[in-house]
Amino acid sequence: MSNSLAITLKSSVVKKQLIGITGLLLCGFLVTHLLGNFLLFVGPEAFNKYGHALTSNPLIYLAEAGLLALFLGHMGLALKATLENKAARPQRYYMKTKTGRGSTIASSTMPYTGAILLAFIVFHLQGIKFGAVYNVTYDGVVMRDLYKLTFEKFASLPYAAFYVVSMIAMAIHVSHGFWSAFQSVGFWHNRYTDSIRKAAIGYAVFVGLGFSILPIYCFLTGAN
Numbered sequence: 001m002s003n004s005l006a007i008t009l010k011s012s013v014v015k016k017q018l019i020g021i022t023g024l025l026l027c028g029f030l031v032t033h034l035l036g037n038f039l040l041f042v043g044p045e046a047f048n049k050y051g052h053a054l055t056s057n058p059l060i061y062l063a064e065a066g067l068l069a070l071f072l073g074h075m076g077l078a079l080k081a082t083l084e085n086k087a088a089r090p091q092r093y094y095m096k097t098k099t100g101r102g103s104t105i106a107s108s109t110m111p112y113t114g115a116i117l118l119a120f121i122v123f124h125l126q127g128i129k130f131g132a133v134y135n136v137t138y139d140g141v142v143m144r145d146l147y148k149l150t151f152e153k154f155a156s157l158p159y160a161a162f163y164v165v166s167m168i169a170m171a172i173h174v175s176h177g178f179w180s181a182f183q184s185v186g187f188w189h190n191r192y193t194d195s196i197r198k199a200a201i202g203y204a205v206f207v208g209l210g211f212s213i214l215p216i217y218c219f220l221t222g223a224n
């Protein structure tokens with residue numbers, strides 16, 4: 001093996017590891033975001049107070065900067081790896097066979113489901129985080145009425161449907177990503193293969209169904 005090939009392979013391994021680590025951290029964000037969003041089922045006060053507790057904490061800026069860095073790092077590296085794999089077939093061969101399994105629909109559509117997720121996130125932030133500001137007062141504290149805004153958005157069938165379709169793409173994306181990330185960071189042994197695969201499917205079903213139920217629930221139960 002030539003020196004330059006060794007370096008290329010090595011750097012592609014490092015890239016995969018970084019994609020895996022950032023992906024797993026984003027998976028962690030998704031779970032906390034989903035659990036917080038489940039407060040929509042509890043009611044406006046619980047949901048709005050939770051949102052207010054998050055956004056009024058000075059550490060939110062640090063958390064948001066970290067989250068943005070994770071998103072940009074994950075997407076940038078994944079895009080670079082995808083383009084490089086296209087340009088150099090042997091490298092792609094190396095990366096796929098490392099896991100000891102062929103490609104699946106989820107693995108070969110990663111760039112597409114990833115692109116859908118990117119479009120979703122821009123749309124989501126524009127509509128909710130940077131969307132209309134309604135205020136509500138609890139115990140003398142004025143805060144954003146994110147509950148009202150969320151229900152208002154999901155009252156539209158196309159809006160709610162776009163969320164559900166995006167969440168299906170997200171579930172497909174993380175079902176492979178979660179599994180692949182464990183391999184990339186070196187946590188890979190024949191003995192654990194089945195457990196990791198089951199955990200990946202379980203995780204994907206949990207976040208996919210969990211995030212899909214919310215717009216469906218809001219759409220069906222109507223505006224507050």
Ligand code: HEM
Pocket residue numbers: 033037051055064067117121124125128129146150163170211212214215
């Ligand atoms: C039904 C599904 C969802 C609902 C109801 C929802 C709701 C919300 C709400 C209320 C906020 C807070 C806005 C604020 O801080 O002022 C938010 C922020 C955010 N959401 Fe979601 N979300 C959903 C799904 C998702 C998904 C699937 C992702 C990622 C793939 C996501 C990524 C984000 C991000 C990155 C932020 C900004 C966080 C921050 O700046 O602190 N959301 N979402």
